[in-house]
Amino acid sequence: MVVRRAALSDAEHAALSARIVSHLLAALPAPRIVAFCWPIKHEPDVRGVLPRWAESGVLAALPVVIEENAPLAFRLWTPDTPLTADRYGIPTPVTGEFVQPDMLLLPLNGFDGDGYRLGYGGGYFDRTLAALSPRPLAIGVGFETNRLPTIRPESHDQRLDWLVTEAGALRLPSA
Ligand SMILES: Nc1nc2c(c(=O)[nH]1)N(C=O)[C@@H](CNc1ccc(C(=O)N[C@@H](CCC(=O)O)C(=O)O)cc1)CN2
């Protein structure tokens, strides 16, 4: 799935990411604190929503891997926040207040029309969604090239609330 999206040219990647950003802004209610992912390995780059939402007071946060096989934590992020590569090489804040986001923007390596997601196999987002109360709104952001007929979800897989690709934003029926 990562190789498939890596085949997008830089210009295509930027154009598809920009379409995802427009769909997010048009379809979703502005959250209080949105967690996003610093894009790695050709993930969709949805950072464009942040300055737009910031105008209405929305705060941004990044995930922090505290330990393996445990839920993620989240730290507030601003454009001035220094980022340091974590154990996986992902740029991560090492300072800043720990917060509880009410919306998560989750990059999709693979996904299906039922709203299930393939990540990198760490189980971090599934554990995080299972642990957070209240559960944040889970928004998958991906490219149509990574759509699959089914990811063959297992019992631990958390279903997304929204699926947003360059083709549009789809609200999934709640479980
Ligand atoms: N940009 C980004 N940040 C994120 C996530 C994400 O999906 N994307 N995560 C979402 O939960 C968390 C990190 N999840 C991860 C889970 C497993 C591995 C991992 O095992 N990496 C292997 C390579 C795996 C592969 O490429 O197939 C490694 O580094 O050796 C890395 C990150 C938090 N931050």
Ligand SMILES: Nc1ncnc2c1ncn2[C@@H]1O[C@H](COP(=O)(O)OP(=O)(O)OP(=O)(O)O)[C@@H](O)[C@H]1O
């Ligand atoms: N709520 C949970 N409690 C305990 N173990 C869990 C939970 N959620 C997932 N796991 C474990 O994590 C493993 C990896 O999950 P999965 O393959 O779905 O990861 P992923 O969603 O691709 O990863 P990531 O979200 O980190 O990108 C699963 O095999 C499962 O054993």
